[in-house]
Amino acid sequence: MSILQKWKRRVQLLLTDTDLNGVQHRDKQEQGSALVMVMFVVLILTVLGLAVLSATVGGAKRTETRENDVQSLHLAQKSLDETVAYITAQLDQKRNIDPVSLDTDILNITQQIQNQINTNIKTSTDLQASGAGPSQARLTSIVYKGPEKGATSQLTRYALTLTAQANVNGVIRTLVQEVNIDTFPEFLSYALGSEHNLILNGAPNIIGNIYAGNSLLTSRTARYTYKATSHTQSTQYPHLNGDAYVQSLDAIQEEKVSNQYTPINMDATLANDSLGRVLGISLEQVNIKNKKKFVQVNIDQTFIDKIAEAVSVNRNDIQTMYNSSGQNPAQLMTDVAKRYGIKQLTLPTKPATPVRPAVGAPSTEWDQYNAAVAAMQSYEDQMAKLKVTLATLDQSVVFNGDLELDGVTFNQLNYAQKAGKWFLLNGSLTIDNYQQSSINIRANMLIAGNVTIQGEADLDATIYVMKAPSNATDYTTVLQDATIKGLNGKEVVLLSKGGILLNRIEAFSSTPTTIKGFFYTEAAADLYGVGSVFWLDGGFFAKGDLTVNAVVGDAVGGASDIEVNPSSNVGSRFRVTYNEGVYADQQAGLPRIQQVNVRVGKLELQ
Structure with a gap:
């Protein structure tokens, strides 16, 4: 056998688990394979x-790092929250905020916090991490950007930037947060609202946010008076396209039985259905806002501010004069005019109409007639001059007596620049305009008497109606068949110590009366969209109850009741659309508030 053949034989034996004699040894080979x-x-x-x-x-390390990261973020946020709480607590001690001195107040608070930062005092509560040493966060920076000046240069918004840093087991995180402090009256943030009860009867259409300081009551029944008789009309529920700010979920109530309200079912599975039925919103659109945080308006203190601004004197002097007058706005205007020499305007006395003597009358009669003609001419000249003066105002003035703008004798009240200038009306204002052209008012006004507006008027104004009501139902402001449009895209902000009446004599039309403005009353208020059609572009707020009654469809006055056709193409007969531009438009005339708003921005990770 050749060598090549021998090697082939060995390979075959290996492959068949046999020795050279052909005997198989599987057990031994299998043991070797098992070991391998x-x-x-x-x-x-x-x-x-x-x-x-x-x-x-690695996962444990990542988990620990993530825990440290989360803890450091929480600690940094806690430090920011503590700082915001401190700022808020310091500002809450102040009442009847004076925007002029607020800048100094915030600067002082900022310096106090900066001093604590410099001495490492401004830290959050330590957190003892499991299995590790103590971890700590601290405020590292506070930057006061100062007041932001609006178009009228009145200081309205104050911005702070806070920076906090936390270190948990070597994991360092830094958070930054913007804090804005402002003096905006909160009632201007809502389309409809009340510091007490907001009562929505029937189907008002509300585009914007609403606020109820006590209860938010809803019903599908509108109530109204027609021909001196009270009536009800079943219609749809209110529809809200916005958020509802309430004291609690139980504050939202539905009328089940006449004049009996029950909290809606806020069960987790039924809340959206209940809210959708009575307001057309979801649970996400309900916000809980404690009324203690509501920023109230102080009309009397604002009145003093504006008088002091009008005559450029220390408000403490005006406060003393106001107290001496028995807090009588009319008397204060009279006293201010005398003491500070502010320009005064007065209607001239209209003489008797001249009567032409008969032919051949004595010369004395002709002398009297000529004198009467001269007096009438002088009166007309004075009225013409006053008309020009009212149309070209350039300084604060006191107008003594009642003023009527009828579109003919007087057709405008205009300041080229109204910031810091006030028209003090020591009497009542009447706008009675049924001319084809509108009456234009561009002025900030303090009015000691009543306000009545009829017909069409274009306004860019902030108006304070200071007459105290004689009783709870006394209307000191009446808008009757009034169409109020904004002048040059602006609007009116009207605040009244007494009630405000929005009314239409020529009712039952499907063409809405449009009113552009914000209205605030220290009394209760009732608004109707049943016989009348009102579209309010702005908002309405009452310190007392605010009640809105509205139906959907056409309305026709019947013999004893209003006949409503809900199947018509006409939607709700009362619609309010919130207008957020009021801050920029009227900030120079906005009222003094009881406390400031502190608003925090989003957290930013650095």
Whole structure:
């Protein structure tokens, strides 16, 4: 056998597990294969074990790092929250906020916090991390950007930037937050609202946010008076396209039985259905806002501010004069005019109409007639001059007596620049305009008497109606068949110590009366969209109850009741659309508030 053949034979024997004599030895070969297999499996398991161990250790480290990261973020936010709470607490001690001195107040608070930062006092509560030493966060920076000046240069918004840093087991995180402090009257943030009860009877259509300081009551029944008789009209529920700010979820109530209200079902599975039925909103659109945080308006203190601004004197002097007058706005205007020499305007006395003497009358009669003609001419000249003066005002003035703008004798009241200038009307204002052209008013006004507006008027004004009501139902402001449009895209902000009446004599039309403006009353208020159609572009707020009654469809006056056709194409007969531009438009005349708003921005990670 050749050498090549011998090697082939050995290979065959190996492949067949036999020796050179052809005897098989499978057991011995199998034992060797098992050992190799076991070693291979052990190797695989060892590699897998090491991989799992490595992943476990890495995961634990990542988990610990993530926990430290989360804890550091929470600590940094806690430090920011504590600082905001401190700022708020300091400002809450102040009442009847004076915007002029607020800048100094915020600067002082900022300096106090900066001093604490410099001495490492301004820190949050320490957090003892599990298995580690104490971790700590602290405020590292506070930057006061100062007041932001609006178009009228009145200081209205104050911005702070807070920076906090936290260190948890070596994981450092830094958060930045913007804090805005403003003196905006809060009632201007809502389309409809009341510091007491907001009562929505029937189907008003509200585009904007609403606020109820006590209860938010809804009903699908509108109530109204027609021909001296009280009536009700079943219609749809109110529809809100915005958020509802209430004291609690139980404050939202539905009328189940006449004049009996029950909290709506706020069960987790039924809340959206209940809110959708009575307001057309979801639970996400309901916000809880404690009325203690509501920023109230102080009309009397604002009145003093504006008088002091009008005559450029210290408000403390005006406050003393106001107290001496028995807090009588009319008397204060008279006293201010005398003491400070502010320009005064007065209607000239109209003489008797001249009567032409008969032919051949004595010369004395002709002398009297000529004198009467001269007096009438002088009167007309004075009225013409006054008309020009009212149309070209350039300084604060006191107008003594009642003023009527009828579109003919007087057709405008205009300041080219109204910031810091006030028209003090020591009497009542009447706008009675049925001319084709509108009456234009561009002025900030303090009015001691009543306000009555009829017909069309274009306004860019902030108006304070200071006459105290004689009783709870006394209307000191009446808008009757009034169409109020904004002048040059602006609007009117009207605040009245007495009630405000929005009324239409020529009712039952499907063409809405449009009123652009914000209205505030210290009394209760009732608004109707049943026989009348009102579209309010702005908002309405009452310190007392605010009640809105509205139906959907056409309305026709019947013999004894109003006939409503809900199937017509006419929607709600009362619609209010919130206008957020009022802050920029009227900030120079906005009222003094009881306390400031502190608003925090979003957290930013650095």
